[in-house]
Amino acid sequence: MEDYKLIALDLDGTLTNSQKKISPATREVLLHAQHAGIRIALVSGRPTAGVLPLARELELDQSDGYIISFNGGKIVSCKTGETLYERYLPKELLPRLCGLNKKHPLAVIIYSSDTIITETADNNYVRGDAFINHMPVEEVPNILPRIDFHVNKFLFPGDPAYIEKLLPSLRREFPTCSIYCSEPYYLEVMPNNVDKAQALAVLLGRLGLTRSALIAFGDGFNDQSMVRFAGMGVAMGNAQQVVKNDADFVTRTNDEDGVAYAVQKLVLPGVETHA
Structure with missing residues (x-):
């Protein structure tokens, strides 16, 4: 079993269900992961302010988590609020x-x-x-x-x-x-050259980690790069077919706690949760 140290999660269609909510089961599993010392990065096309409520819900400020917003254009530390990396248009x-x-x-x-x-x-x-x-x-x-x-x-x-x-x-x-x-x-x-994989490469470098320590979850076209890049790329059951084709593992849908299922199976085997 690979020792994953960073979980990268797309939001819409991946972390959140059809109601744009994090289910209790998914939240519980991700809190378990953080308590086990695994960092979480929320990786989204949303602006930073649009990711913050979900970051707070997952207590990323207490577990040294990160927000990667604008499809990889900006990395912010949830613990300090510091911008670690940013790209913008000329x-x-x-x-x-x-x-x-x-x-x-x-x-x-x-x-x-x-x-x-x-x-x-x-x-x-x-x-x-x-x-x-x-x-x-x-x-x-x-x-x-x-x-x-x-x-x-x-x-x-x-x-x-x-x-x-x-x-x-x-x-x-x-x-x-x-x-x-x-x-x-x-x-x-x-x-140019901004995508989710590029930003995760920057973050892994700052953390002293390699791609093999990264597990990334996504469903949409803009998730392809990080699903391909990660040591373990996970496509949601509801993902675009091209994302599934690039993934190492296809989990359940976002309305079936697909993130919780895969994290428990691939990252936290033997940890008892209600997912």
């Missing part, structure tokens, strides 16, 4: 990126430290993002003049079929950016 690209929603039928979202900023607060995707992240929405007529902070990512929600067709041309237009879909309806623009 200032010279911001005017062109701010104009994409005017050229295409897309909404646009950026994040300050505690607010979702958009030009269309009544957009269904924007409202959904605010609900998931528990963050207030600030509507502005034009995003560009509002930017007085480093932008970790742009989120362009829209019709999945349109986004799928648009993706190749945007990658050609912005070759210095990492552009992909975290969900079919979420087009994300990040600094």
